[in-house]
Amino acid sequence: MSGAQSKVRIALFGESDNGKSHFGAQLLERIEAEKCEIKLRVAAADVSAFDEVRRRIGAGLLAEHTPSGVYRDVIMPVVDAGGRAMDLTWPDYAGEQVRQLIDGRAMKQEWLDRTQAADGWILIVRPSLAKGDDDIFSKPLAHVVRVPEGEEKKPKRSIQARLVELLQMLLHARGLHARGPVPPLVVLLSCWDELHLPETAKPGDLLNQQLPLLASFVRSKWGARASVLGLSALGVELDKEQVNDAFIDRGPENSGFVVEADGCSKPDLTIPLVRLANMSGI
Ligand SMILES: Nc1nc2c(ncn2[C@@H]2O[C@H](COP(=O)(O)OP(=O)(O)OP(=O)(O)O)[C@@H](O)[C@H]2O)c(=O)[nH]1
Ligand SMILES: [Mg+2]
Numbered sequence: 001m002s003g004a005q006s007k008v009r010i011a012l013f014g015e016s017d018n019g020k021s022h023f024g025a026q027l028l029e030r031i032e033a034e035k036c037e038i039k040l041r042v043a044a045a046d047v048s049a050f051d052e053v054r055r056r057i058g059a060g061l062l063a064e065h066t067p068s069g070v071y072r073d074v075i076m077p078v079v080d081a082g083g084r085a086m087d088l089t090w091p092d093y094a095g096e097q098v099r100q101l102i103d104g105r106a107m108k109q110e111w112l113d114r115t116q117a118a119d120g121w122i123l124i125v126r127p128s129l130a131k132g133d134d135d136i137f138s139k140p141l142a143h144v145v146r147v148p149e150g151e152e153k154k155p156k157r158s159i160q161a162r163l164v165e166l167l168q169m170l171l172h173a174r175g176l177h178a179r180g181p182v183p184p185l186v187v188l189l190s191c192w193d194e195l196h197l198p199e200t201a202k203p204g205d206l207l208n209q210q211l212p213l214l215a216s217f218v219r220s221k222w223g224a225r226a227s228v229l230g231l232s233a234l235g236v237e238l239d240k241e242q243v244n245d246a247f248i249d250r251g252p253e254n255s256g257f258v259v260e261a262d263g264c265s266k267p268d269l270t271i272p273l274v275r276l277a278n279m280s281g282i
Contacts (some may be wrong), residue, residue, distance in 0.1 A: 014125070016099065023231060023233040026233040042087060060243040119183055125188070131210070181225075186227050203228045216240070228261065
């Protein structure tokens, strides 16, 4: 590591409703409250992208979805426990953009640039949305044959099939730029608290069980350069209208956790970023 500060660009990929904005807001809370490994070197210039989400969470309420078309970056000038200075670029955007990218199989220039410039990729996946996900691969053939005439539906792709397609597009985009090895990947399994798993549950095992196609694709392409972690940005389920007083009393900066590969929960929400920075060798 050199003494000069590095710019660490994180490309965060996740469809709508996967917890990107609540994670970003909670990440800022942690960093500002200095309750994590990463500390601010100087105040971040503009964190307004997360103002509204932080306001809602601070009032014990769930925030709204990010309006379609929005894309904003927050730059956090930080230093980690080892004295490594980084300018973290953290995005917030409407997840429909990733959906369109997958469905349209086309990457706009700005997504191409972000993919190519990133030092690390985070794929955020909410396992509860993938539960019982039926698709062209899992539906028994007999069922397809028995559908009465006029009721045929185009089989939809499962979440994991879409995510594998997304990763393939990202790998292709990266290859176009020939910028050294593929960046390290953290697969972040979000809203971990809503899964009500035993305390010893490991994120890697959950990925294998619930999203086996995605798990084996990540293993085969990234090997040791990928890490699977659990995330609960809030620690609990909040509501859009019903204020959670216990959450306010505890404080957003003391809520939420990351689940490490061995199943241990840690309150430091910056662990995925530190892991990525370590793997990218910055
Ligand atoms: N139980 C639980 N639910 C969460 C947590 N974080 C987010 N959620 C839920 O996930 C939903 C989506 O979170 P967002 O952060 O808005 O998701 P997003 O990926 O930013 O979605 P778009 O803005 O539409 O792209 C929220 O409305 C909550 O219901 C958490 O830590 N625990
Ligand atoms: Mg959002």
